[in-house]
Amino acid sequence: YDLGYKKVLALNTTGRDLDSLAIPHSQKFLMGMGVEGNGRDMERGAKAVRQHRQDILHLARQTFGTQVDHIMVCFGAGGGAGSGSVVELIDIAKRYARYIGLKNPSKNVGVIMTLPAAGKVGSPLVAENAYKVANELSQMARAGEISPLIIVDNDKISRMYPGMTARPLWLSINKTAAGLFHFFNRVSALGSRYTSFDRLDYLSVIESGGCLVMGRTQVDKLDDPFSISEAVKNNLEKTLFAGGLDLSTVKSCGCIV
Numbered sequence: 001y002d003l004g005y006k007k008v009l010a011l012n013t014t015g016r017d018l019d020s021l022a023i024p025h026s027q028k029f030l031m032g033m034g035v036e037g038n039g040r041d042m043e044r045g046a047k048a049v050r051q052h053r054q055d056i057l058h059l060a061r062q063t064f065g066t067q068v069d070h071i072m073v074c075f076g077a078g079g080g081a082g083s084g085s086v087v088e089l090i091d092i093a094k095r096y097a098r099y100i101g102l103k104n105p106s107k108n109v110g111v112i113m114t115l116p117a118a119g120k121v122g123s124p125l126v127a128e129n130a131y132k133v134a135n136e137l138s139q140m141a142r143a144g145e146i147s148p149l150i151i152v153d154n155d156k157i158s159r160m161y162p163g164m165t166a167r168p169l170w171l172s173i174n175k176t177a178a179g180l181f182h183f184f185n186r187v188s189a190l191g192s193r194y195t196s197f198d199r200l201d202y203l204s205v206i207e208s209g210g211c212l213v214m215g216r217t218q219v220d221k222l223d224d225p226f227s228i229s230e231a232v233k234n235n236l237e238k239t240l241f242a243g244g245l246d247l248s249t250v251k252s253c254g255c256i257v
Helices: 015-019 042-051 053-064 080-099 124-142 154-160 166-188 199-206 227-238
Strands: 010-012 028-030 071-076 109-115 149-153
Touching: 010 015, 010 080, 015 028, 028 053, 042 053, 042 080, 042 124, 053 080, 071 080, 080 109, 080 124, 109 124, 109 154, 124 149, 149 154, 149 166, 154 166, 166 199
Parallel strands: 010 028, 071 109, 109 149
Antiparallel strands: none
16 A cells, blocks of 8 residues: 555454554445454354455445456455455455456456464464465466465565564565565566566466466676576575475466566
8 A cells, every 4th residue: 555556455354453554444344243353263254255245345346446457355364354255355356357347357366365474373273274275275276266376475484584573574574575566567567678578468477377476686697697597596485475386387477687
């Protein structure tokens, strides 16, 4: 939101979580269920969205308008509200996409999922919820039902920055992830007298399905023919996004130098 992307909605079953967000009150929606919170119960999270489906869709139309290229559903895995609601929210996002005239909503609706850090799991139920929803979304991404799926691995990030306290760590994570989107949005809109990575190239990567990782890095020793490939490899190893991906299955990629 602070980067200028004002078409944002925040949904939760707990009012205090919404209160902490620095966005207009009109763009926050409390999915009332009688009792605040979900107690890590995914079914309660799903039920909350189903109960308020029309209200959420109406608020999306009111807030986003009709000039939208892509919709990202963002949530934290492990809890009941996020893990339980995400599939229902994907369906609502696709309905909204069809409403504004997007012809293939499965290519226009993606997901950003954060995995809980090992030290923050707290209970076996959190780990079970995270595993369950990660598996379901991975299957949806593989089948082309969402595009893309981006997995932010908080445990990996905690190991990368072991001495950082919670608040600056989460702010840094949010800034980095949002900043990468912002960077590619801006760069793909720039013209070039040479071969360019333009808006359509960018969209073709975003809409190609599967899991997506992004990164940016400095390239030294440009006279070395392997400098760029080494920089890409090193960046993939250090990225805050979840690793362990089989790069031989890559369907689409983009590189801007």
